[in-house]
Amino acid sequence: MNRLNAILICAVLTGCQAVPGEGPLSSEIVKDAGRSSQEIGRENTVAYDVVDVDARSARLVSNYVATALSRRFGIGGGVGQVVIGIGDLLKVTIFEAGSDGLFSTADSKQTNLDLVVQPNGAASIPYVGQVQFGGKTLEQARQTILDALVKKAVEPDVIVTSMGTASRNVTVSGAVGHSSLVPLNLVPETINEVIAKAGGPVAQPYESYVTLVRGKKTGTALLKTIIENPSENIFVRPGDQIYVTQDPRTFTVLGAAKINRRIEFGANDLNVLEAVALAGGGTDAVVDAKGYFVFRYEEADVVRSLLGTERFNAMLNKGMQPDSVGRYPIVYRLDMSHPDSLMVGQTFPIKSRDVVYVSRHPSVDLIKFLNIVARPVGVASQVSNVVDDFTN
Structure with missing residues (x-):
């Protein structure tokens, strides 16, 4: 030399x-993995770890089923005891044995009263006065009216019928056929059934997100996940608000790929090899075959399973922190120099907002x-x- x-x-x-250069080298990504800000020598760095995409990790990630709604609200069950609520429309029919009673005549031995339950939960009935309906079942309301009429009417009997259930509505709006107040039946109804009553989603399930608001709790899930995972198709409750959003799933490609930009899935599912192909593949003259990375905020259960409890806790001690919905930063590395990567890559799913980074060769x-x-x-x-x- x-x-x-x-x-x-x-x-x-x-x-x-x-x-x-267009981003870090493979060696730099691996070097910073598993290190704290103090160890790296920079303040406020994001602590992450690197996981190699192999048969085990790909299977674990692809088999994970998101349970955002069932974990947040519980799957629910039967409708329980249905009670009368404010705004409900009731039909009260009063019968009398005699023809000259308070509610009967020679032509008819019954009187029909249409009532709307007022904000105080009550409604007025002639000769009875204010009757508290709110919080009572139809049978309890019937018995209350009957007891009040025993000494006033002639051998009375009462039937209370629900004609409208304003207190048992669910609001469905957003990217559906027609936004509406959906009245609930006396049988349990799921999110999918209620959305169907509102005309169904206007977009494909893989780009439709469902947000459920119940009291002070909020949860969001992909409609595709709700359809494929019955435990996510939870039962709704009166007063729930459901908002459907059309948001095409995208991922971003950076680095030594032929195309650097945000790309829509355009399909129900997408694996890492298909994602790279949509970006035109790596540039032969500069790409590092060992440096295909997927940067992601991953579900806590998945990260814990991939790293193991001991390693996961160690990363928490090094400053690894979750995002606003409890997901942790993780980097997946696919080594395309191995022949089996073309098989493993087919089973590793890309998720919305992933960043696929193709590293250049040193x-x-x-x-x-x-x-x-x-x-x-x-x-x-x-x-x-x-x-x-x-x-x-």
């Missing part, structure tokens, strides 16, 4: 890290740096020979 080569290699070893930075330092001294023609000597 001549003196020029030695000088250039020395310069490379001391200054190659300063060469401009020699790219070497060539860039040698070109930079060689030109001023008039030895650019020898750069390729130096690279060969250095890399061989």
